[in-house]
Amino acid sequence: MKLSIAKNELNDAIQQVAKAASTRPAIPILGGIKFDVTHQGITLTASDTDISIQSFIPVESGDSIVAKVDKPGSVVLPSKFIVEIVKKLPSDEVEIEVGEQFITMIRSGSTDIQMVGLDPEEFPVLPSIEQSDVLQIPGDLLKSLIRQTVFAASTSEQTPILTGALVNLFEGELRFVATDRHRLANRSAHVDTLPSLRFSNVVISAKTLNELSRLIPDASALVEMVVADNQALFKIGSVLFYSRLLDGTYPDTSKIIPQSYKTELVVDTKKLTDAIDRAYLMSREEKTNIVRLITLEHGGIEISSSSSELGRVTEQLEAFKMEGEALRIAFNSKYMLDVLKVIDSEQLNIQFTGAMSPIIIRPADHPHSTYIILPYRTTG
Amino acid sequence: MKLSIAKNELNDAIQQVAKAASTRPAIPILGGIKFDVTHQGITLTASDTDISIQSFIPVESGDSIVAKVDKPGSVVLPSKFIVEIVKKLPSDEVEIEVGEQFITMIRSGSTDIQMVGLDPEEFPVLPSIEQSDVLQIPGDLLKSLIRQTVFAASTSEQTPILTGALVNLFEGELRFVATDRHRLANRSAHVDTLPSLRFSNVVISAKTLNELSRLIPDASALVEMVVADNQALFKIGSVLFYSRLLDGTYPDTSKIIPQSYKTELVVDTKKLTDAIDRAYLMSREEKTNIVRLITLEHGGIEISSSSSELGRVTEQLEAFKMEGEALRIAFNSKYMLDVLKVIDSEQLNIQFTGAMSPIIIRPADHPHSTYIILPYRTTG
Numbered sequence: 001m002k003l004s005i006a007k008n009e010l011n012d013a014i015q016q017v018a019k020a021a022s023t024r025p026a027i028p029i030l031g032g033i034k035f036d037v038t039h040q041g042i043t044l045t046a047s048d049t050d051i052s053i054q055s056f057i058p059v060e061s062g063d064s065i066v067a068k069v070d071k072p073g074s075v076v077l078p079s080k081f082i083v084e085i086v087k088k089l090p091s092d093e094v095e096i097e098v099g100e101q102f103i104t105m106i107r108s109g110s111t112d113i114q115m116v117g118l119d120p121e122e123f124p125v126l127p128s129i130e131q132s133d134v135l136q137i138p139g140d141l142l143k144s145l146i147r148q149t150v151f152a153a154s155t156s157e158q159t160p161i162l163t164g165a166l167v168n169l170f171e172g173e174l175r176f177v178a179t180d181r182h183r184l185a186n187r188s189a190h191v192d193t194l195p196s197l198r199f200s201n202v203v204i205s206a207k208t209l210n211e212l213s214r215l216i217p218d219a220s221a222l223v224e225m226v227v228a229d230n231q232a233l234f235k236i237g238s239v240l241f242y243s244r245l246l247d248g249t250y251p252d253t254s255k256i257i258p259q260s261y262k263t264e265l266v267v268d269t270k271k272l273t274d275a276i277d278r279a280y281l282m283s284r285e286e287k288t289n290i291v292r293l294i295t296l297e298h299g300g301i302e303i304s305s306s307s308s309e310l311g312r313v314t315e316q317l318e319a320f321k322m323e324g325e326a327l328r329i330a331f332n333s334k335y336m337l338d339v340l341k342v343i344d345s346e347q348l349n350i351q352f353t354g355a356m357s358p359i360i361i362r363p364a365d366h367p368h369s370t371y372i373i374l375p376y377r378t379t380g
Numbered sequence: 381m382k383l384s385i386a387k388n389e390l391n392d393a394i395q396q397v398a399k400a401a402s403t404r405p406a407i408p409i410l411g412g413i414k415f416d417v418t419h420q421g422i423t424l425t426a427s428d429t430d431i432s433i434q435s436f437i438p439v440e441s442g443d444s445i446v447a448k449v450d451k452p453g454s455v456v457l458p459s460k461f462i463v464e465i466v467k468k469l470p471s472d473e474v475e476i477e478v479g480e481q482f483i484t485m486i487r488s489g490s491t492d493i494q495m496v497g498l499d500p501e502e503f504p505v506l507p508s509i510e511q512s513d514v515l516q517i518p519g520d521l522l523k524s525l526i527r528q529t530v531f532a533a534s535t536s537e538q539t540p541i542l543t544g545a546l547v548n549l550f551e552g553e554l555r556f557v558a559t560d561r562h563r564l565a566n567r568s569a570h571v572d573t574l575p576s577l578r579f580s581n582v583v584i585s586a587k588t589l590n591e592l593s594r595l596i597p598d599a600s601a602l603v604e605m606v607v608a609d610n611q612a613l614f615k616i617g618s619v620l621f622y623s624r625l626l627d628g629t630y631p632d633t634s635k636i637i638p639q640s641y642k643t644e645l646v647v648d649t650k651k652l653t654d655a656i657d658r659a660y661l662m663s664r665e666e667k668t669n670i671v672r673l674i675t676l677e678h679g680g681i682e683i684s685s686s687s688s689e690l691g692r693v694t695e696q697l698e699a700f701k702m703e704g705e706a707l708r709i710a711f712n713s714k715y716m717l718d719v720l721k722v723i724d725s726e727q728l729n730i731q732f733t734g735a736m737s738p739i740i741i742r743p744a745d746h747p748h749s750t751y752i753i754l755p756y757r758t759t760g
Binding site for chain 1: 458461464465468469470483484490491492493494495496654655657658661662665689690691692693694695696697
């Protein structure tokens with residue numbers, strides 16, 4: 001294998017795939033990036049077996065020559081070092097040549113690097129996925145679906161299935177659900193697809209979805225998604241992102257969402273966020289994050305928290321709309337802030353069924369998102 | 381005590397002093413900020429007894445009214461909460477009122493906070509320093525003196541005196557020295573002052589000097605410095621910064637700096653930095669950070685490092701000037717990078733006395749800075 005390649009293009013592709021390389025690999029090869037060089041271009045692959053990322057650099061891009069391949073071939077180079085050194089090389093061009101026993105020479109300007117390369121035959125083989133049933137999702141929509149749900153996933157390894165988000169597709173409606181049993185985030189969106197394309201119980205690790213989100217450019221390019229066996233494949237431009245699905249059956253969350261309520265509020269999202277944020281600062285001192293919300297007789301609500309050592313914060317807030325019974329409820333302010341931060345609407349709607357029943361939060365102008373927080377059982 | 385005050389001015393002063401409040405106070409009062417309110421203005425003080433910071437907010441600034449004092453008085457409020465809540469208050473104005481038993485009401489817009497205040501009589505008394513012998517230092521010069529020396533101070537509590545920087549003033553020359561026995565940084569500057577003003581063996585904690593540096597605005601305002609007994613006082617605009625001096629006698633470092641050399645190089649600072657940075661990435665894998673430098677026969681130098689698992693980096697670099705004996709030396713690349721990062725000159729001068737003798741580095745256009753690194757004793 002021998003080629004010369006533009007430093008910036010090589011660096012971009014390395015940064016994209018490196019996220020999938022193991023930082024503490026069980027065997028050295030899992031901490032590597034595989035280079036596959038043909039006369040068409042360079043394919044970089046990293047894989048920790050849970051996720052795999054592949055990026056392709058074509059030898060020509062538009063009118064410019066990106067790489068010149070003298071001899072095709074493959075090698076695996078250690079990710080941690082490659083990720084840092086390539087961007088620091090002195091010249092805009094990098095020469096890579098693999099010799100005997102995968103010893104690899106990297107040359108750029110006055111820099112000469114001799115690396116211990118590894119045998120590409122030992123590198124994990126990527127899952128083969130039939131690309132027949134492809135779902136196309138606008139990139140910005142996929143980013144929103146991820147951002148607005150995965151925060152509610154569990155971080156406890158005691159319930160592995162809940163560390164992921166459930167992704168379902170049914171009759172053109174794509175739905176993301178995440179819950180840690182104390183709160184739930186549910187967001188759906190219509191996607192243009194054949195009605196016959198559907199999948200259910202696809203559960204992808206929240207951490208993996210966040211990595212995926214970072215690879216999606218902000219421009220609204222289409223992302224292609226394929227589900228097969230125990231894998232999901234996302235294609236973002238020239239990058240392929242493979243994720244293993246989590247094992248197990250995701251719990252049925254449809255019955256958790258209450259269908260009726262006793263009290264309903266419509267409030268300003270930013271004002272509620274700021275008020276709860278201040279109450280949170282005090283509630284944090286008691287480690288419980290308990291904040292209380294009560295409806296006021298003249299309309300509006302009062303939000304408060306207290307700490308025996310520090311004191312008490314009391315906030316008054318107007319409501320655009322308040323209907324139903326008077327209410328007194330306590331909840332985890334951190335959970336509420338997590339929800340409020342991902343709501344992009346200026347106003348939001350909160351429904352209460354009672355002091356011990358789930359609190360339902362929805363953006364006022366977006367009925368396809370539903371957030372649920374279980375209240376705290378407190379006295380007084 | 382009762383006043384109303386502009387939120388931004390109050391917040392700025394709180395952020396300035398809060399650095400001195402203990403994050404894990406032995407007694408609660410050391411984790412507090414003291415408010416002293418008179419008809420002239422508000423003085424905020426925080427102190428962990430090693431350092432103390434005081435900031436004064438006058439009731440009027442230029443043409444604008446900053447605060448309106450209804451009733452003078454004092455109280456101590458917990459720093460951690462105050463630092464975060466004040467900037468998040470909803471209105472531009474904040475009302476503070478202290479009631480019975482130092483219970484303090486803070487009101488802003490629709491926010492009502494009741495805080496458990498502490499008795500200001502229990503707050504540490506700041507050292508009294510006679511302001512007769514005042515040294516005036518341009519703020520940007522003081523920032524440079526700190527940045528270009530304190531990185532070489534020891535972080536080991538086994539040699540407490542070396543965790544500080546030595547600050548001497550003699551015949552109008554202000555000198556900062558720091559060393560951890562493996563390297564040394566020495567920077568002096570001429571300051572306009574009476575020749576009679578002098579001090580020696582003033583040793584201030586490197587951590588404290590970094591805090592001080594952050595309080596100095598980038599504009600070249602004058603900083604006033606006073607040394608008395610076991611304290612140094614710095615006055616930066618309306619902020620007073622007190623630091624306890626470290627106990628003990630700083631070692632005599634004047635004899636460490638070699639007066640002669642066998643080999644001298646002049647090289648480009650950025651090119652040397654980049655080359656050593658690349659070699660560092662490889663040397664880091666072996667935990668030793670060892671990088672080798674050899675002079676080449678045709679002129680110029682070669683920098684290299686190697687790791688048994690990863691491979692080898694070799695860098696070639698031209699020298700503007702090379703005089704004296706051929707050389708082969710090894711050193712800690714991290715220590716060298718620390719020096720190179722604070723050298724602002726485009727070129728630098730390196731002198732070697734031998735493979736086992738100190739390496740001397742000086743900015744080419746600034747003879748008042750001297751950096752020393754002890755080489756590694758390696759074989760081969």
